[in-house]
Amino acid sequence: MSPRPRATVALVAERANVSVASVSRVLNGQPASPELAARVRQAASELGYVPDASARSLKVRRTEQLALAVADVGNPVYVSMMRAVETVVKAANYRLLLSSVGSDPDDEVALLASLAHGYADGLILSPLRVTPALLDGLAAALVPVVVVGTLPRGVPVDNVRVNSGRGVGLVVRHLAETGRRSIGLLNGPVDTVPGAARQRGFERAMRELGLPSSPALRVAAADFTFAAGREAAGRLLDGAKLDGLVCANDLLAVGAVNVLTERGLAVPDDVAVSGMDGTELAELYAPPLTTVDLGATDRGRIAAELLLDRLRRPDVEPRRVTVAPRLIVRASTAPVGRSGSTAQRGRNARTPR
Amino acid sequence: MSPRPRATVALVAERANVSVASVSRVLNGQPASPELAARVRQAASELGYVPDASARSLKVRRTEQLALAVADVGNPVYVSMMRAVETVVKAANYRLLLSSVGSDPDDEVALLASLAHGYADGLILSPLRVTPALLDGLAAALVPVVVVGTLPRGVPVDNVRVNSGRGVGLVVRHLAETGRRSIGLLNGPVDTVPGAARQRGFERAMRELGLPSSPALRVAAADFTFAAGREAAGRLLDGAKLDGLVCANDLLAVGAVNVLTERGLAVPDDVAVSGMDGTELAELYAPPLTTVDLGATDRGRIAAELLLDRLRRPDVEPRRVTVAPRLIVRASTAPVGRSGSTAQRGRNARTPR
């Protein structure tokens, strides 16, 4: 009850009649005689001793903290990633620092530089745009960094990625196979890494399937949000007629469905719409959205594991892990004619692998 | 380019031909002669000196870190709160530690205890359940804690809350005024603070409006998630017939709409459904959901501000801030008969105040 002074090793040592060294050793599991160890533990618990994190960090040059920087905390796909990272990090007895960087790459560079303060032992970074400045920052970082997202080949940084272009390909093929001929792309900003990849994936798939692809069928939203999706979908529909629409993420897809409905077009009967990311939003939407699971949870988990492993073994070669995209078919792309327009059909249908 | 040793005050001091004290003073804005200050800054920037966070924390007994514990990172309402907290915290030059505690109150108690390590200067906590152990933990906490959510009166802890019972009242009244007679409640677990409050708010509103309220019209989901919402909505519909459904949060509401649609009941024509929390999900959904904005963003912001203020002025009286719930009317509760069933109606309609 008394507002006793915060216990320190010195106090514990005094009470247990041992040296501070012994206290530290016992509490860190170094060998000691059972009798002394017992005295130390007794004294420590009586005083409610808890080692001070700052002092410990200063001495051992390790904070037991990892930082995670995400571009948009609001996007559900980052939420999944975050949760996965948090789970792994916590299990390893590290703390997690969350830093939301804006869409400005300078934020990320600043963050990398700030790591020089030594407040974290490592960083997980998921940059939307990869600029030269960012690459410089990565090269100069004073702690290990794991990048979630695709990096240029040869950058010596641990990295976990997903081939989202291939993911787009899966969707395009699916739409073509279910009878859609005039397929559009509602992309995010094409100067982002995922935007560019999805664009390429789309064009390649259309080419391979021999489908006509005019620029009028491709539009880029200002960012990967619902509002931007609505705006861009509006533009797209003003300029083109289509029966299939591939969206670069689930939020954009929801925006598109929204606009389509407003304009009296039914999903999927008039237009099939697919999302991407495999967020819960796609699952609970009405109609449930076909999407591509890009393994956000896996990527988060793997990123955290890579980072923790690098802390243990700083000298292993940089690793690049790629997770596979997986098509999840739901009602929003049900073939015309077949009874696919009610919400409950196809809720949990998934393609193998 | 050279892997020079990490710069320290001592190195800077040496290079600038001054004492370490002067280096520290200059870099912390204490008065110094312009000439000496210039030399120090020059040397510091040449060496790329960045002060070490651990050492500084140890000395000043402050980490410039704040912790945020949320029960469910997946719930969009926590995402809004988190983002608001992050913004305020970052603006104050603090770092944010994210800790996801499970639904187990023991997790929160353990977290409170772990603060004794001194790794954070304060904590924002949003507990679902308030147990005696938690109250003890709060009382014994070694750093300031701000609780988001309602606490028993008299607990001397800064606290920001919302009267969600009143929020439920707003919805019930709205449903009654738009002609619904048989109104049900799809609640979350009633042993949680928000669950209990919403239950009371519902019963009180029904009573005041003179509406019949049978236990068959009230059901509690296992937690505040989509899946639990589906399950509980199914149970509710098996046992009762209703034309209005108040849900305790937006995820539950989405689950309910889902089940209703599966059973061939139209929203809002057969059953009006409302959510609660005012998340983006309610706005995005088809049909857009009437909901009650519980000010998650405001609560997050205010909690962070309270915490920062308490760090500056530790001795002010504990404060309790209450934010007002605000009804947001959308298509999911459009009156029968009037053309309210298409997605676009009522998208942004809001009641004043």
Next chain:
DNA sequence: GCTTCGCCTGTAATCGTTTACGAGAACGAT
């Protein structure tokens, strides 16, 4: 019985800052 080895344990240095204290310089007032 004496050396040698190993085990425990304590003394003290160290991590990189901040800051109390004091010494000296500069300056104005008398």
Next chain:
DNA sequence: ATCGTTCTCGTAAACGATTACAGGCGAAGC
């Protein structure tokens, strides 16, 4: 010229832990 004030700056002591090093002691080996 002397004294007191103010200002600047350096010396050294913290903060609270970990750990290199060494001392002491018992057991084992000869």
